[in-house]
Amino acid sequence: MTEPAYVEAVALEKFYVMPHGKVEVLKGMSLQIQRGEHVCIMGASGSGKSTLMHLLAGLDTPDGGEVRIEGESIHTWKESKRANFRAKHIGVVFQNYHLLPDLNVLENVLIPARALNTWREPASDVVALAKSRLKSVGLLHRLEHRPVELSGGEQQRLAVARALINEPEILMADEPTGNLDAETGDQVLDDLFRLSEEKKRTLVIVTHDPRLAARCHRTIRLG
Numbered sequence: 548m549t550e551p552a553y554v555e556a557v558a559l560e561k562f563y564v565m566p567h568g569k570v571e572v573l574k575g576m577s578l579q580i581q582r583g584e585h586v587c588i589m590g591a592s593g594s595g596k597s598t599l600m601h602l603l604a605g606l607d608t609p610d611g612g613e614v615r616i617e618g619e620s621i622h623t624w625k626e627s628k629r630a631n632f633r634a635k636h637i638g639v640v641f642q643n644y645h646l647l648p649d650l651n652v653l654e655n656v657l658i659p660a661r662a663l664n665t666w667r668e669p670a671s672d673v674v675a676l677a678k679s680r681l682k683s684v685g686l687l688h689r690l691e692h693r694p695v696e697l698s699g700g701e702q703q704r705l706a707v708a709r710a711l712i713n714e715p716e717i718l719m720a721d722e723p724t725g726n727l728d729a730e731t732g733d734q735v736l737d738d739l740f741r742l743s744e745e746k747k748r749t750l751v752i753v754t755h756d757p758r759l760a761a762r763c764h765r766t767i768r769l770g
């Protein structure tokens with residue numbers, strides 16, 4: 548028997564019912580991603596890239612079809628099991644970051660680590676790891692800042708550092724360098740690809756940037 552794909556979408560459908568009619572975003576999308584693959588998702592604005600990424604991460608429910616991880620249909624799981632799986636195995640960089648406004652930079656990076664532990668105060672090795680992630684995205688001098696006190700690109704780099712803190716098996720990133728100048732973007736990506744190679748991590752990256760797409764093993768096009 549052949550191994551199931553690591554992450555798989557089978558005939559995925561997503562639509563929104565709006566007052567003026569139905570908006571069909573995904574109409575039977577299927578894809579397979581193997582463990583350790585670096586896949587990029589491209590397509591015009593509005594073609595459904597973010598929608599697809601949220602479905603693959605189990606953050607949204609399809610209207611038809613299913614998402615399977617290691618052959619298991621994740622939408623048959625209870626929400627608590629899905630949330631737990633996500634916390635342990637999936638890192639997500641959202642297109643609009645979803646940073647928590649009342650937490651500072653260090654506290655924001657620690658959110659996924661906190662989700663896996665019950666501590667009140669993080670252990671010193673977890674704080675050291677958080678700082679090393681922030682150092683690699685050039686934010687070590689901004690630990691006490693809140694997101695509103697950061698530039699757009701700094702917020703984006705914080706979102707990347709946060710997604711990587713647990714060294715997730717699967718990293719899903721929605722235009723992770725869209726707000727960065729070429730040099731800073733390259734530094735963030737060098738770090739991200741180096742980590743992914745070293746630890747054989749699976750990457751799913753939404754981008755409009757052909758240079759980033761060229762660094763991935765494969766491109767999936769929507770629309």
Ligand SMILES: Nc1ncnc2c1ncn2[C@@H]1O[C@H](COP(=O)(O)OP(=O)(O)OP(=O)(O)O)[C@@H](O)[C@H]1O
Nearest residue numbers: 563570572590591592593594595596597598599642
């Ligand atoms: N909650 C919603 N209600 C209604 N329509 C929605 C909703 N979310 C997304 N859409 C529509 O679904 C389509 C796909 O949106 P999505 O955000 O997935 O696109 P995208 O490919 O990520 O675009 P971009 O490159 O601009 O980020 C868009 O036309 C959008 O207007």
Ligand SMILES: [Mg+2]
Nearest residue numbers: 596597642721
């Ligand atoms: Mg999008």
